[in-house]
Amino acid sequence: MTTSLQYLPGLKGAKVTLDSPPGPPFYIPPKTWQIVKLDESANVADERDIADGLGPGYVAGKFLCQPAGSDDQQKLACMRIYKQIPTTGTEFQKPKIRAAQATEPHEPLELGALKAFKE
Known part of the structure; x- marks a missing residue:
């Protein structure tokens, strides 16, 4: 089930600095990006969904970014963030009840595919 509630508000215009670990499989030089557009899609879950093994609810945020403080505004990048949301x-x-819902980090399918592609 999807919802129209915003879980990632106020991020348009935010600056994000990416600094990846220096080793394989990925290395991206540190760079600061500014979010220019945001789209989010929430997949909510209720107790029955979780009991059926569908996992917790989450929101996937897709961001269009450009280099912060740069004259090269034609250069664009995409970023995606996943965030678990309450049942x-x-x-x-x-908070104690909601904290009990927390699960181990989940690796999205596209990240697994990118890792396999990079190998």
Whole structure:
């Protein structure tokens, strides 16, 4: 199920500095980017979804970025961020209840595919 609630508000115009580890499989030189456009897609989950093994709810944010403070505004990059969101119906419950929903980090399919491609 998807929702129109915003989980990643206020990021347009934000500056993000990427600094990857120096080793393989990826190395990206440190650079600061400014978010110029944001699109997010939320996949909410309720208790039944989780019991059925569908995993927790999450939001996937897609960002269009350009170099911050640069004259080269034609250069663009894309960035995606995933964030786990509370189970439906628990959004306003105590932090202790929501914290118990937290799971180990999940590797998105496209990241696994990129790693395999880089090998």
